[in-house]
Every structure is written in structure tokens, then in C-alpha cells.
Amino acid sequence: MRPLLGRSLVAVARGTHLGPCRLGHRGRPAAPLGSRILTQPEHVFRHNMWDHVQWSEEEKDAARQKARENSAERVPREEQDKYDRDAHKFWDDFYGMHQNKFFKDRRWLFLEFPELLPPNPDCGAARAGQSGSNESAEAAGSSFRILEVGCGAGNSVFPIITSIRDGRAFLYCCDFSPRAVQLVKEHPDYDPSLCHAFVQDVCEETASFPFPPCSLDVILAVFVLSSIRPERVQSVLHRLAQHLKPGGIFLFRDYGRHDLSQLRFKKGQCLSDNFYARQDGTCVYFFTADEVRRLFTSAGLTELQNLEDRRLQVNRGKKVVMRRVWMQAKFQKPQTTPTDVTHQP
Template sequence: MHDDFDCRANEFWNDFYTIHENRFFKDRHWLFTEFPELAPKCGLNQESHPEGSGKDGGLLGGLDQEQSRDAAALLHTDGDFPGSSATYRILEVGCGVGNTVFPILKTNNDAGLFVYCCDFSSTAVELVKSNPEYDPERCFAFVHDMSDEEASHPVPDGTLDVIVLIFVLSALHPDKMQASISRLARLLKPGGVMLLRDYGRYDMAQLRFKKGRCLSDNFYVRGDGTRVYFFTQDELHEMFAEAGLEKVQNLVDRRLQVNRGKQLTMYRVWIQCKYRKPLVQPPEAQG
């Protein structure tokens, strides 16, 4: 049973995005309130990439908008990998159809920004690439299975400022979560951060699952074959700590949502985390 869902996971997610395309999820403009690291001129840029943040306002700070666009085109086409000359790099894992990526690109006009985004579903990645707002000079979308430790990434280790995981870790089999987080942590620069928002234990969605949908403790399969896990704060902290990251934030966001049209009251439980890679790595991590 478990093996079947693992082997066919990409099929289930491809079917999901084929049916819903870009209509299911709304753009996540709340991200910039919860995670200011994704907003323009955020402080992390100066901390994790000091060489790109001089008194002139950054590498391209003195240029007007048109010049900045031209410079950005040159900035991101040289080097050994996409965005290799960028001053600030963000990766979103589990990007879906771009409901996080496109708000980031629209909100942040810094020419030094480059955004990478990946998804297990090739259908989702094609929808991102076909979006009129997709700009290969500022963004690189690719198909990737984060649970595959041997899968390659388009960037070398130690090159990312921010990694974003929004309702994606919960879709993995629990046995694969730790290795996935540890592998992603290697991509971060010293001082870089991993940002997560995901389902918390006893969220309304968990309580509404019917008998027969539970695969293992707190791990369920939906009617369409996609899976979801419901976390505690301690579980997530242990995962990030094991990956060598330090806690900046780990909180529970409890909200009461009222759908007046359907006369439903929904008790939502989400967990939000922010963990940083230490500026000085322990000797075993440096090897």
C-alpha cells in the first residue's frame, strides 16, 4: 500500500495539476508579512552576502530601472549555473503552479535576485514555465523529487540564501523527511535560512479524514491519492536541528475560519518555522 503511493506519487500530483491547473491555490501575498526574507531590501541579503550590499545600495543599486533590467540579463547568463552571478538566491521546493514564486518576483524588483523553483509534478513545472510572468532571466523552474537524495540540483551546495517549503514537507513519506531536509540544508550559504509553513497536529483537515484514510500515525491519503502528514513543533525542530540548523522561529498558528456561505466553522492549525545555517560550520560539516 505505502509502496504503491510512493511509486505513483508523481502520477497523482500530475493528475491533480492537470485537473486544477492554476485555479486551486491562491497567490500567497501573506508570505511577505510572515517571512520578510522574501521581501525587497530584506536584512538577510546583507548578512548572508555582504559583498553584494555596499554603500551604493547593492551591485545594481545605482542604475535606473531600464539599465537594471539590461544588467540583470547579463548578470544571470554568465557562470556555471543559472543565476550564478546573482547576489540573492531563493529556492522554493514544491512550487506547484507558482503561487509563491510569482508574488516574490512581482514584489521584488532587485536585479540581483534569482529564484529557483521545483516540483515533483512535471505538469506543475510546465504550468509555471508557460505563465506569462515566467522570466528565465530571473527564474529557473525544474522537476525535482526532494525525497531522492541522489537527485541533482541546478546550484552547488552553499549557494542559496533562502529555501522555502510551503505545505510540501507534509506530502512526503515520514521516513524520507529527515534526509530531505538534511540534503536541502547543504544548499544553504552560512547564514542562509530555511522557511517552512505546514499542517499542524489536529488541524481541521486531519480531524475530517474518514476511517481507512490513515496510512500511519498522523499520515493520511486523500481521495486523489496525494498524501499529507500533520506535524508537531518538536518533530520539526528535531529535523532541522539534525540537519545542523539553528532555530530562529518555531510557532503554532491557530486560526478560526468561518465560511458563512456554507455555514462552516473551521479550526486551522499550521506550524511556521524559520531555521538558520550557522555562520561558522562545525568541523564535521565542513568536510
């Protein structure tokens, strides 16, 4: 591991879109993806996580070699269909076993994704939403609308609900696991006046959403697109992007290529290039920045941010360091111009 030395946070943030109101500790502008930089390797065990860690060429080569080795033996083709066919069951079993205890609430959401916060009404940024016939009265009366795709047990849902209790926003959240959606609805903080949780398979081309096209300000997808077969992700993004308002933002965070969790797979768990089946039947793909850019821009969105988040995770008790790689991105639906011809639903 080679720490990031002699680079300012300004350099780290270059090329990144930051919201104008985004402030870190004590009101200082926050660096994207954290600001804890390891400058002295002997201090590595002082904290549980270090940000913006560079890899040496040797470390990159070793990771590529490990990925080649664990993908050399694939899941037999006659067994691969079950991971697609029984995906609902595998994820239902996952949430049945772990309930809401597997993941922690994502308190980092608003630091990295301040776009989730509705505009300050003093700025005159509130906009009237388009109403659909199957929307709740609460949603129809909210000018700022968010959709979380793949909400799981609500680890993003409830931090968001807490932030929108003034009624200026409405949150939709969906998962294709009925058990996950039930966990969200049974949570003591679930509030139907602020949130509508529903079961949805976003891979289903004919499925309809409880809101019309061009009605969402923000779509959030955190560690969900990686669970979809790679060949389906493009069509999923295309359908989701149609529901963003012009100027709306798609927020994305997921697994990056050669993350520790990819390198830990054993031979015989690989379904296709960089796509693996876990022991519990759930699946995961590992993205690169170029793939993220291609997928989102092909869906008609404009890149605002596309970062590879390389961190050093530390087990201080066992004196073990682990190299983590995640992707984080923000893409925007272009604003409609006066010459555009749009279809009003």
C-alpha cells in the first residue's frame, strides 16, 4: 500500500461537482469521499479507515491476477439460471435471516449526496410536481421527490425521512424483496405521509411505477445495480432515467473493480466477467469508472461526478489492513430547451 502523499484535497476533488451548501466539520468545505489521509505509514493502525489511498503498480497487478484466478472456473452454465430465476427467494431469505441488523444506517448520505436535501424555500427553488392518478395525496402535494431503488431494510430510507420531516419532500422506495419492503413498513419511523415503500422488480420491462415520467428530482441507487445481471443494467437505467425531471440527479454508489470482496471469491463462484454468485445465492458485479460513465451517458444523462473510492479499511485489533474499492457517481438529466419536443403523459 502506498499512501497518498503531498496532494491537497483540492487536487483530490478536482473534476468533481460539489453542492454549494456542502460543508464538512466546523463548516469547512468537505472533500468528496472523506478527508482522512494517511501520510505516515507507521500510523496506519490509529484509525479504522483511511481515504484516497493509492495503489502501487505491484498491488494493481496482484489484484488483477487474483481476479483472473478466481474467475478461471465458472459456475456451470446449467446452474446459472437459478440465480436469475430464484433471485427473489435468495434476497427474501437474506432479509429473513438478517432482518435490519446486517447494514448500518447510512449517516454519510448527506455529506456525499447533499442533492438528497430539498431546496431551501428561501431560495425560491421549490417546484410543483406533476401528479399521477395512482399517487398518494401526500406525494402529489410535495414539490421535491426522491426515489430510492433497492431500499433493502431502510438503511437509507430512515436517514432521509428524518431530514424531510418539514414536509417539503416525499420519498418513494422500492425493493424486489417483499420481506425487505415489509421491514421498512414495520419500522417505527416509517411515515406514509413522507414515504411510500413498494415492491418492484426494476428489471421488469412492463412494470409501472406509482408516479409518472419526468416527476422525480433525485434517484438514489446504493449497492443495488451490482446485484443485477450486467447485460440488464443498461435497460434498467434507461427506464429509470425517464422518470427524472429535466435537471434531476441520479446518485450512484456501488462496488468497484478489485475490491477486497471480489478478490475473496473462490474458484467456481464466477458467473461471468466480474460477476459472482455468493454462497447465499445473491449476486454482485464490480464496476469500473469507464463502465459507469458508459452506462449512464448511454441512458441520456450527463456526468457530474464519477469517482473511484479507494480506501484502506483497518482491523486495529488483528492488525490487518484491507483494500476497499467503491464507485461513486452523479449524473444529471439535461434541462429541456425551448426547441425540444416533449411528450406529456
